[in-house]
Amino acid sequence: METGYRIIIADDHPLFRNALHQAVELAITGAELQEVDSIDNLMRLLSEVDEVDLLLLDLKMPGASGFSGLALLRNQYPDLPVVIVSASEEPAVVQQAMRFGALGFIPKSAPMRTLVSALNTILEGDPWFPEGISLDHAPEDNIAERLASLTPQQFKVLTMLSEGLLNKQIAYELAVSEATVKAHVTAIFRKLNVKNRTQAVIALSQLEGGEL
Known part of the structure; x- marks a missing residue:
């Protein structure tokens, strides 16, 4: 897929940021990629750019713990497309991400092929979540x-x-x-x-x- 997408990778682990960077490049040709390692740096970057097509967000990094970072982003940038990339694969965590309006949830354990497929699905306008997870069964919160x-x-x-x-x-x-x-x-x-x-x-x- 060839586009002019601007995509931000927010993760404090350099090795995983690099893996995500590679996955994005495999899924999308010509995307503008930017990386940040904390919520503060992410908020600063978002204030400086006009439009972001996709944010790949780790749930746990400096300035955020659990869903606090996602809640802040959904509050300040409600139209920002956010995909959670997390080491946790528990259904309750995925459902909570859904409830906060995330467009997708990609486990960090997912192989590169799955990452690429998930990114293509999301950028085509469809949500991507691990199999067996449904918002219909997410508890009210x-x-x-x-x-x-x-x-x-x-x-x-x-x-x-x-x-x-x-x-x-x-x-x-x-x-x-x-x-x-x-x-x-x-x-x-x-x-x-x-x-x-x-x-x-x-x-x-x-x-x-x-x-x-």
Whole structure:
């Protein structure tokens, strides 16, 4: 397939980034490939480019754990086509990726031939998930949907809360007033339907659970 696609590979393991790079080149001729090794670098790159045709995203890398990175991306870039590439192949993980709107889920254990086939399928407009996985059987996850409703700044504040930072420390890190942080925290509680920091952090931990 020959195209002018712009594709981003987001993974902190150089060897696997290289494997994905090779798979993309085998599947697509003439694609513009860019690589990042952290969520921060990914967000910076996305802010600098006009359009991305496909993002291949590892679930676990610096700045993200579990589905927190995917939730942030779906929040800030809802139209960005995202395919998860993960070492985890558990059905519950794949179903969660579906629920967050991923276009595909490719296990890292997949052979090169499968990677190439999956990429071709996705770029032709069809989703690609491991056999036997159906969104119809995915459990409802209201917490995931509520977390996805947070603004990028609110999500960042929630992450800092989970790290045990006080409002004053968060204000310093984000270069905003403490009153602004309090407003964000109040909005987070309302959107997550929780009453305190502990409950909010527990909600985030559900998103980050598991070695993905």
